[in-house]
Amino acid sequence: MTQLIIFNVFNGLIIGAFYALMALGLSLILNLSGVINFAHGGFLAIGGYLAYMLIPYVGFWGALVIAPFLTAFIGLIVERVLIRRLYGRDPLYSLLLTFGLAYMIEDGTRFIWGAQSVPYQVPDWLMQPLSTEYFFLTGYRVFMVILVGVAVAGLFLILNRTRLGLRIRAGTLDLETVSVLGVNVRILRTLNFGLGIYLAGLAGVLAAGMLGLSPTIGTSLIMPSFVTIIIGGLGSLPGTLLGGLLIGVASGLTAVFFPSASEAVIYIMMGLVLLVRPHGLLGEEGRF
Amino acid sequence: MGRQIDKHTANVLVWLLLLTAPYWMSWVGGYTELGSRVLVMALAAMALNFLLGFTGVLSFGHAAYFGLGAYGAAMTIKYLVPSTPLAILVGVLAGTAAAAIIGAMIVKLRGVYFAMVTIAFGQVFYFITFRWNNVTGGDDGLTNWNRMPINLGFTKLDILHNPELFYYFILFYFAISVALMTLLLRSPFGRTLLAIRENERRARFLGIPVERHIWLSFTISCFFVSIAGALYALLNNFVDPRALYWGQSGNFVIMAVLGGMRSFWGPLVGAVIFVVLQDYVSSMTANWESFIGLFFVLIVLFFPRGVLGIIRRKATS
């Protein structure tokens, strides 16, 4: 029994870390630009499919490095051409736009690669369990946790130790002042968007290895990201991280006792948080 | 005064067209069932617009209450009593009750955050209908039931086999809903909603309890959308989780925007265009979703005021 619990909690932490990775990208974009990027899941899928295409040529590791950057690049173009026009306007329009993009990306990936899962090659040695006793500890899962940890650490490093990060953080608090101080806000938003999409692409490369790659991978993962942000609190990146881990562990634990409710529990948690602390656990009131 | 006459003429025209639709639809390449579908979607879009266009609140999860209306109706006929009026009643109760409860939970939130939460709640119900498959039929949907003929005592309305009759049945509910919405929007209460849309802070400092009124607007809006949902289920003799999917919520919004959020009939115009377009494109290609997505993008970029918004502009300039 204990082993089952450990298994599920560990599993939950992995999933949670993963939700956090995706939600962090979403949160970055939301906090600075006020845009709900509903196409975030689409970019995750793009990341996965780009990796899938690259693996035969540069191997898994090469794809892991290249694919997120390529995805981010596509994100930069999307931001520059489409989303940028909508910043001054009612958030309704950017949400509708990203909705439309989400539709297009999901259908587009289905058109190009088919509706079925495609065979996604993760290096064999990674898929081996690390020990027979803890059979659930496959190398891949450990690798994922490590990579997510590195990515999150990298993100916090960028945000707290670089000039770009400083500007993003300042811009999140008061964009008008930042622009008056001479920062090019347009470029800042574009770079911030790119950073967020990089995280989505990375999440896609990793998710494909764990869940299998199909056109619906993005849309199936975007809702937990939303819930993560709602629970963790709007405007707070640590909150998003916390939210992700919490819902991951919660659904892991629930899987032990009430298997059929393990997906529902994240929505129940969301409901509870909204009742008790409507702005999220670490959220700031008056943020939106 | 001129504006009044034009509005009046427009209203008369709209009702004339709606009342005679089954007769002229085939001339334009349509069919009665398409007209019924347009009406149902128009009602849903107009219901959403009560909140979006007239109160200024961005809600992206209306498919949840639409779906509750649909499933409520379908499950009533299939499991409880094979009665169409009862089915509609149950569907509406389900959708409205859920909206009242959820609305109360989220009414302190604003802007994008509110929108996010409405989307999340939308998915909650999608997820429930998907998973609870022994009751709801899961992904396959709820089948083996159909709308029941209505026994009025002196006659029986065979809305099941007579598409024209069913069209008028839907039009009946549409008309009542529209009349109620108009009444509300033109009332002092309706004006407080406009105030909230125009300037929330000023509305608050005029003594309007903003959160309470937003909750009311949300609940009323979902009341009407659940009527549309119940009718939707009856129209198709079928309901599946797709009715609750986030895409459906997006569709309602795009219909309102496309037709013009600031005018009463805007969503009807938007629904006509969208439903017909969707019908046409999906018959042409399997990748119709890409086109719908592209459509969203183009409307947002180039046509945000919508059809009636542009016409209004031209009229006042």
Add this chain to the structure above:
Amino acid sequence: MSLLQVDNVSRHFGSLVAVSDVSMMVEPGELRAVIGPNGAGKTTFFNLISGFFPPSAGSILFDGKDITSFPVHKRVAMGMARTFQITEIFPELTVRENLRIPVEVAVGLRLSPWQSRKSDTEIRARVAELMELGGLGAKADRLVGELPHGDQRATEIMMSLALKPRLLLLDEPTAGMGDQETYDITKLIRRLHKDQHLTIVLIEHDMRVIFHLADRIMVLAEGSILAEGTPSEIGANESVQAAYLGKAA
């Protein structure tokens, strides 16, 4: 009994202290001015009185009742109305429509899903009355957002008046106005004070307006009270002059 009694209110935002231990008593029918350099906490003070956010410490009594925890709409219902530094009106509605809304709230119709003919006539009459008082009769059907600043401000003041308030809080009503508009608004405020016997608390920078209207003045600087007194007392007060440091007197 004072109409408004503010007891030792403070308000901080994190480590920033915006208002510190400020007290004020306003008698019915008085016109009190609150002045001070920028950043003195005047608008925050108004936000506390009107209920926009709660004080970190202290209490507020209106007509003897403790309203410290009351939400905005409750204070409005009790008779408090407020205008803002940047005019808050309904820009895409007409003057008539702007005024109709608070009139309906004032007669208790805000939740009413229908309109009787009788009340409709009464409401229209009241709206017309308010427009006359504010000098807006000729512009009744123009969109407020398109009117000159002075008329927007007049509309905002009339909207507040529509609520039949006992206390009117005006936050820099002449901000951004030229001489003629300032003169017109000052005249309007004076009329409201004298003819309608309204109690008014006024934040202003324009000293001509202050000296023309105020019974008493309270000076805020850096969140605390610097001085209080009649216009002539304040005019002669050296620390007040120093606080303004070069501001035109």
